[in-house]
Amino acid sequence: MSLASVWSEPDLDAIGRQTGVIRVEHSVHHSAYGTIALPLAVFANGRGPTVLLMAGSHGDEYEGQLALTRLIRSLDVTRIQGRIFVLPAANLPAVVAGQRTSPLDGGNLNRSFGERYTDTPTGQIAAFIAEELLPRCDVFFDLHSGGSSLRHLSCSYADLGEDRATAEKTFAALEAMNAPLSWAQGGIPAAPVAGRAALRKGVIHLSGEFGGGGALNRADLRVAERCTWRLLDHLGILPMAEEWRAPVSTRFVFNEQAHFTYAPHEGVFEPAADLGEEVQPGQPAGYLHRPEYPGEPPVPLHFAAPGVVAALRAMGRCRPGDCLFQLLGEIPRDEILRRIGALA
Ligand SMILES: [Zn+2]
Known part of the structure; x- marks a missing residue:
């Protein structure tokens, strides 16, 4: 054995x-x-x-x-x-x-x-x-x-x-x-x-x-x-x-892909929304700063979808591709039941 x-x-x-x-x-x-x-x-x-x-x-x-x-x-x-x-x-x-x-x-x-x-x-x-x-x-x-x-x-x-x-x-x-x-x-x-x-x-x-x-x-x-x-x-x-x-x-x-906001480049992330906040598409999500280049203005970031801020980056410094925000979209209970009922 x-x-x-x-x-x-x-x-x-x-x-x-x-x-x-x-x-x-x-x-x-x-x-x-x-x-x-x-x-x-x-x-x-x-x-x-x-x-x-x-x-x-x-x-x-x-x-x-x-x-x-x-x-x-x-x-x-x-x-x-x-x-x-x-x-x-x-x-x-x-x-x-x-x-x-x-x-x-x-x-x-x-x-x-x-x-x-x-x-x-x-x-x-x-x-x-x-x-x-x-x-x-x-x-x-x-x-x-x-x-x-x-x-x-x-x-x-x-x-x-x-x-x-x-x-x-x-x-x-x-x-x-x-x-x-x-x-x-x-x-x-x-x-x-x-x-x-x-x-x-x-x-x-x-x-x-x-x-x-x-x-x-x-x-x-x-x-x-x-x-x-x-x-x-x-x-x-x-x-x-x-x-x-x-x-x-x-x-x-x-959750869907449009709910995520990612860092476009490295820098210090300054959020413009709080955990639990309801946000809309186009609303400022935050700013990415590069203090190592103080003359450079911060890059503004925006939300791409409506939702509640469910996750927020806890670390200030970030690298390209880091997740800064995750939203969750609200869905009525009846709509979930309807989708379940449509399954085979
Ligand atoms: Zn885990």
Whole structure:
């Protein structure tokens, strides 16, 4: 029998509460037979669906990491019906470094779910998630934030997929999570992101952006926890606590290419709109300055579409191609339901 290069110490199919690690072989000068030990918790009891809760895909996004570690410490397995896999620090080397990408291989875990997996620690983690965990799951909830370079309005997110049955179930879960901003994106992502892997395995994909700017924000942490506990309630796995029950008003939003503003050249970015602000096409988005050439006037930038400012660059200095703004466009709930109803 050959040995695996990635394996889980907890038995993924056993009943009860297990906390342990997934080991990813990492053979280096100071550790010939070394491994990266990703924390994994498995809770299984009774009958019900399986959900994967994941955070730390990007190491500098903290709200999800805290929401899930707190869940691991507090969850009573005898109260659940179904199974919960919890990966609170999915790309562990990036989490420990507090960086978006892995310091070991430069890998971005949420761009590692392509046609082939690389023989790098990040690629092997992606392979384990996609090939070992997702096939056991009905639902995948992947918690993100804007990271060090972007501040992001707290929002839940869902890839609705391409068929009506998946879209209906996904939208119901998104609504149940009841974030103040609910982002419903049609189809399957083209990029090699985790949502693409989930939908290809027939798994409902939910995510969210809970804060950002390289810091932990208490209000965003509460939204992340609210979405997590309300999702478990919606799936019938665990009734939510009283504190999460009261509904909040939500706005449904979507994203398209015209919602992005990119830096045309390097410089210092001066925004002219704030996070959460409603903007119109042609409205000034900001200015790009080059203090190294003080006689040069700043270059004005403008928004190309209407929307709410959902993400704003958190770093002053930027390079050509950096994302400065991301808008989200509002869409009525009825219009989402109409589009879902038109799917086969
Ligand atoms: Zn992220």
